[in-house]
Amino acid sequence: MLLVVAAAMLDGQGRVLLQQRPPGKPMAGLWEFPGGKIEPGESPEAALARELHEELGIILKVKDLRPIAFASEPLAGRHLLLLLYVLREWEGAPEAHHATELRWVTPAEMRGMPMPPADVPLVEALVGMG
Template sequence: MSKAHSGLLLVVAVALVDGEGRVLVQQRPPGKPMADLWEFPGGKVEPGEVPEAALVRELGEELGIEVAPDALVPAAFASEGLGGRHLLLLLYVARQWAGVPEPRHASALQWVKPAEMRALAMPPADVPLVDALERLL
């Protein structure tokens, strides 16, 4: 058995799916780790938070939209070493939300079909989730 990581980083993300089967991705801003890469909106789960509550909070902060916890459908996960820590990324799908997404913490937003995501530079943990989304949508 290998040496344990210094910590598990639990992250939640969402594939917001519009009526045309497109998914919203956001571009990481300059100066941040993995700057300019395209990713699913979301963020870290804080201590004491359940994943769905964390995602509802993050979507309000990052995109200015409201998503009901019961509108979040678990879809896939990714497990990735990240320096001395280990990232566990839980991906949900949502087809209903209130408000119009705006890039509050991102350089840009775009709506793309899952197959089009292959042409985007994405963080390593997001890449395997594209296959899962293609099968689901």
């Protein structure tokens, strides 16, 4: 079982931040929610705070994370469980430290973007929030 956390970072216009996977990584070129693996002994929220700081250079308060949905997907001989949180407040401007590009898009716009299989069902949860 591979436990992964991700954030749907919402700006004041209801857009969500997506990052593009860089060349040389599995699923390169696909758009995904920022986040990453939960390390042993780490809570999902602490893992997400750490990952967003590493990937985007932002700082957040764990209390500002709201769970919204999860996805379950077979992945390369293992099973991926992806926990998605909504985040509306953070400190700093997101920068692509490990991604090719960042893009702010509406949940409806995400429907037409190439995304990893585990991220696709999460889009509808965000569309339903609107």
